Amino acid sequence: MKNNFDVIVVGELNVDIILNQIDSFPEMGKEKLASSMSLTLGSSSAIFASNLSSMGAKVGFIGKTGKDTFADLVLDSLQAKNVDTSMIIQDDSLATGATIVLNFDQDRAMVTHPGAMNYLILSDISPDHLKQGKHLHFASCFLQPGIKPDLANLFKSAKELGLTTSFDPQWDPAEKWDIDIEEILPHVDIFLPNKVEALLLSGEKDIETALDKLARIGNIIVIKLGEKGSILKHGNKVIKATPFLNTNVVDAIGAGDSFNTGFVYKFIQGEDIRVCQTFANLTGALNTTEPGGTAAFTTMANILKIGKERFGYKFED
Numbered sequence: 001m002k003n004n005f006d007v008i009v010v011g012e013l014n015v016d017i018i019l020n021q022i023d024s025f026p027e028m029g030k031e032k033l034a035s036s037m038s039l040t041l042g043s044s045s046a047i048f049a050s051n052l053s054s055m056g057a058k059v060g061f062i063g064k065t066g067k068d069t070f071a072d073l074v075l076d077s078l079q080a081k082n083v084d085t086s087m088i089i090q091d092d093s094l095a096t097g098a099t100i101v102l103n104f105d106q107d108r109a110m111v112t113h114p115g116a117m118n119y120l121i122l123s124d125i126s127p128d129h130l131k132q133g134k135h136l137h138f139a140s141c142f143l144q145p146g147i148k149p150d151l152a153n154l155f156k157s158a159k160e161l162g163l164t165t166s167f168d169p170q171w172d173p174a175e176k177w178d179i180d181i182e183e184i185l186p187h188v189d190i191f192l193p194n195k196v197e198a199l200l201l202s203g204e205k206d207i208e209t210a211l212d213k214l215a216r217i218g219n220i221i222v223i224k225l226g227e228k229g230s231i232l233k234h235g236n237k238v239i240k241a242t243p244f245l246n247t248n249v250v251d252a253i254g255a256g257d258s259f260n261t262g263f264v265y266k267f268i269q270g271e272d273i274r275v276c277q278t279f280a281n282l283t284g285a286l287n288t289t290e291p292g293g294t295a296a297f298t299t300m301a302n303i304l305k306i307g308k309e310r311f312g313y314k315f316e317d
């Protein structure tokens with residue numbers, strides 16, 4: 001059967017209201033000023049989908065929004081990046097959520113109202129839609145309580161339909177970390193947590209032990225280490241990749257999602273995991289050169305140019 005999409009993304013959709021250059025950290029009962037503001041497409045899954053599509057992959061999105069102005073912004077932004085939005089369910093009884101991002105230097109504080117993303121459930125994801133893709137990417141399980149109990153089933157059915165799979169768990173705002181990795185990870189080809197998420201989900205105290213444990217349960221395990229790059233384990237092979245360090249970070253919003261983009265982009269082309277990981281480090285670094293998660297991903301030609309000129313990345317194609 002013909003695949004319409006290289007990658008199907010199942011995930012959360014919301015907008016980001018980003019406040020920059022805040023004069024000092026917010027305090028109860030007081031008002032602070034931010035020198036600049038932007039309203040953009042938010043959510044880990046949407047940033048991943050947009051960037052992958054900008055790089056030339058064919059991407060379809062399955063998710064749930066309301067039928068409101070935030071949903072219009074989400075759909076318009078995805079469509080502007082050529083992401084297929086026809087499988088997104090719009091429910092007019094629900095509100096599309098938003099994240100307020102307070103940016104401080106390289107870090108940030110965030111508050112999210114999840115809205116419609118709370119209500120995406122397994123039966124919303126039809127096998128007919130899934131099988132239109134070659135690869136399934138899913139992110140942010142703790143923001144999607146409707147689908148969280150069925151993650152193993154989602155990845156298992158994708159595998160049975162012949163797709164490869166990737167999973168970025170993202171942060172758990174409730175800090176319960178209540179997913180069953182023993183049940184889920186066998187069906188996930190690429191697991192993409194950051195360092196803290198890897199420690200908390202594995203219940204281990206150091207990265208090496210966490211990596212060992214996750215790799216025993218799953219397949220390719222890639223742990224993102226912020227400005228220290230990333231470490232990967234597959235079978236007995238461990239690869240540590242130093243970053244393409246950006247010492248002039250604009251912000252790190254979406255750096256993890258952009259890292260995922262680079263990894264999956266090379267993976268679906270059948271590249272060696274070392275190539276996938278190095279390219280992921282590049283796309284993570286690239287993300288930090290512009291504000292927000294998608295601005296640095298214009299065209300593949302531009303990514304090639306910045307990768308070569310600014311980060312000294314050697315492209316083999």
Ligand SMILES: Nc1ncnc2c1ncn2[C@@H]1O[C@H](COP(=O)(O)OP(=O)(O)OP(=O)(O)O)[C@@H](O)[C@H]1O
Nearest residue numbers: 194224225226227229245246254255256281284285
């Ligand atoms: N200052 C930097 N210079 C170069 N690369 C960076 C820098 N910061 C992050 N990166 C790249 O981005 C990747 C992802 O960053 P990070 O470890 O912060 O992910 P994350 O915590 O999952 O992010 P997110 O909050 O977007 O989910 C890193 O593995 C690295 O490759």
Ligand SMILES: [Mg+2]
Nearest residue numbers: 170194256257
């Ligand atoms: Mg992350």
